[in-house]
Amino acid sequence: DAGVIQSPRHEVTEMGQEVTLRCKPISGHNSLFWYRQTMMRGLELLIYFNNNVPIDDSGMPEDRFSAKMPNASFSTLKIQPSEPRDSAVYFCASSRSGGATQPQHFGDGTRLSIL
Amino acid sequence: ILNVEQSPQSLHVQEGDSTNFTCSFPSSNFYALHWYRWETAKSPEALFVMTLNGDEKKKGRISATLNTKEGYSYLYIKGSQPEDSATYLCAFSSGNTGKLIFGQGTTLQVKP
Numbered sequence: 185d186a187g188v189i190q191s192p193r194h195e196v197t198e199m200g201q202e203v204t205l206r207c208k209p210i211s212g213h214n215s216l217f218w219y220r221q222t223m224m225r226g227l228e229l230l231i232y233f234n235n236n237v238p239i240d241d242s243g244m245p246e247d248r249f250s251a252k253m254p255n256a257s258f259s260t261l262k263i264q265p266s267e268p269r270d271s272a273v274y275f276c277a278s279s280r281s282g283g284a285t286q287p288q289h290f291g292d293g294t295r296l297s298i299l
Numbered sequence: 300i301l302n303v304e305q306s307p308q309s310l311h312v313q314e315g316d317s318t319n320f321t322c323s324f325p326s327s328n329f330y331a332l333h334w335y336r337w338e339t340a341k342s343p344e345a346l347f348v349m350t351l352n353g354d355e356k357k358k359g360r361i362s363a364t365l366n367t368k369e370g371y372s373y374l375y376i377k378g379s380q381p382e383d384s385a386t387y388l389c390a391f392s393s394g395n396t397g398k399l400i401f402g403q404g405t406t407l408q409v410k411p
Contacts, residue, residue, distance in 0.1 A: 188342075215397050217397070226401055226402070226403045226404070227343075227388065227401040228401075229398060229399065229400075232397055232398065234397070239396070239397075240396065240398055275342065275343075277343075279397060281397075283395045283396070283397060284330045284331035284348075284392035284394065284395050284396060284397055284398075284399070285331050285348055285350055285395070286348070286397070287333065287345030287348050288333075288343075288345065288397075288399070289345065290342035290343045290344070291342060292341070292342050293342060
């Protein structure tokens with residue numbers, strides 16, 4: 185079975201540019217999570233969706249960040265405009281349901297560098 | 300603010316040693332505790348999901364216990380092997396929402 189697929193794997197762009205990260209969850213999984221990993225703060229939940237509906241976006245740092253899930257097999261995380269402090273590894277994960285008793289399956293991450 | 304603390308931050312052991320580390324979490328409003336293994340240059344991989352006080356789970360040489368009343372979980376590795384070298388993350392949930400609060404992890408290095 186294919187796991188969670190993220191693209192791109194690496195992104196280097198200049199400050200002020202729009203950045204779009206993409207995620208394809210595991211087929212049949214109803215929940216999708218976006219995380220950011222930094223040295224200072226570790227792995228932080230940004231937003232998660234159940235059945236394509238955003239449930240909790242309290243972790244989204246500011247209005248420059250937005251996430252969408254137009255269908256069950258695709259989600260995007262957009263940063264506009266990007267800033268150097270957004271540099272991090274962004275992970276997408278999915279699980280069978282939105283409950284806490286299901287393990288989350290992570291993609292390989294997108295390493296984002298904003299110059 | 301819910302805090303999940305893991306200790307030690309890092310650990311170096313010799314091949315064959317058994318080892319354990321701790322995850323501390325708020326004992327109130329407990330719903331679930333997850334353990335993940337994160338190898339360098341890979342993504343976190345689920346090891347266990349635990350929900351009941353006194354729960355004990357095992358996967359090969361790795362096992363975990365859970366004490367929800369006092370707010371801690373232990374992860375044990377018996378007879379460590381170099382391939383066990385990774386960062387071990389625990390994550391806490393206070394409700395059945397899928398929202399996990401991750402600890403900073405314990406990085407284990409097993410020397411051959």
